[in-house]
Amino acid sequence: MRNLLLTLSYDGTDFHGWQVQPNGLSVQQALCDAIERITGVRENVTGCSRTDSGVHANEFCCNFRTENAIDCRRLMGSLNAVLPDSIAVTGCIQVPGFFHARYDCRGKRYVYRVWNSAARNPFLDRYSWHYKSRLDAGFLNAQAQAFVGTHDFTSFCAAGSSVEDKVRIVSSFTVERQGDEVRFIVEANGFLYNMVRIMVGTLIEISENKIEKNKLVDIIDIKDRKYAGRTAPAKGLFLDRVFYEEAIDEKRR
């Protein structure tokens, strides 16, 4: 029995997130359908995280075990031939039997894209939040440094999450402008439910003076969702990279 690690990228616009849902097509279901068409068996696929409806992935990882002897390269080609155009398999490697795409994940990077111009950009409409008032990326970048470090991010976790330990290590948070686009790039060892979207929404409210500047430290300290800002829309969010131990990542890329 081989354990295979797939790397995907997908446009999440038309999916109900990663995880199988009763009320709509998820990426996991589309992938399970494709694997079943090729191997003849409904395999159990484990994802590195649950992305929400509308969230995209430049890189998403998942693993499954199979008795099938198909070569990794051929499996990749066959999967791409039967998957919807909005999902691509960009890598497939064999990993040790105990490997688990979620538990063995050491960190992730998310990118949140804001189209920051008075005029809409039809080509980024699916891939960004259109925010018209001019953002000061340098100012937001300075403010966002309060997120970096080991913190209890309860204030930045959607209410109702069942996760108990809300301490996460944010290793970097960058806000940068590229022309009319402002990108929020955050790396952490793990993320709470809606964490990036609430972080971005809070920074936006600081730039709107709805939240006082230099208050992020206090908002983290208070551990209460209602003191943070609104949740930025899903469509601007991309899971950008997934980190495993070096040996796996080297083989994977």
Add this chain to the structure above:
Amino acid sequence: MRNLLLTLSYDGTDFHGWQVQPNGLSVQQALCDAIERITGVRENVTGCSRTDSGVHANEFCCNFRTENAIDCRRLMGSLNAVLPDSIAVTGCIQVPGFFHARYDCRGKRYVYRVWNSAARNPFLDRYSWHYKSRLDAGFLNAQAQAFVGTHDFTSFCAAGSSVEDKVRIVSSFTVERQGDEVRFIVEANGFLYNMVRIMVGTLIEISENKIEKNKLVDIIDIKDRKYAGRTAPAKGLFLDRVFYEEAIDEKRR
């Protein structure tokens, strides 16, 4: 009666081209609907060209005459508020009464995007032709120089076109690689029906050795569509810039 020149950009994926069609929503119809909602009058809108189904525009120009006194900036905002998300009005200026978006156009630039990688790119699926075999952009660029100059482009015009004069001046043709993307960029004083898509398809067939290299001069000379290559898919094509006399373009940008 004012004559207004609009600059648009649009994602053509879900439209039946620019021109009003009986069997599907066109960009022109969506725009006329939007103008009618704001001015209360169904105005006659003239486009700079007829783009096909699936073709996109980074820049598209059109003009219409109106008795309405609405200020250009406000009209732009109002149009963007009622237009579908896949169309944006990025400019609106008043032009002389005799100005005509098509007849006064001095040239256009088209960009054709090819995603040139074994793996599909879900984010460029609507915006490029996925072509898996590695293309040599330098070689194709050298071949494409045969297009530059004043030529009768009958061989590169879809059969059945009713245009009589098929002489066009191609001022530049560039093929360049940017990572896994190959871009074909062509500027001319005007374009025949499917001209860019047939030019790209022919260059691709040269790289496939289906058409002999250095034969573009002969294919132009023979003035017969059947000697050129296939028509590249619509979805990779972008109308990129529209050129008018300097005074207009300066005011417009």
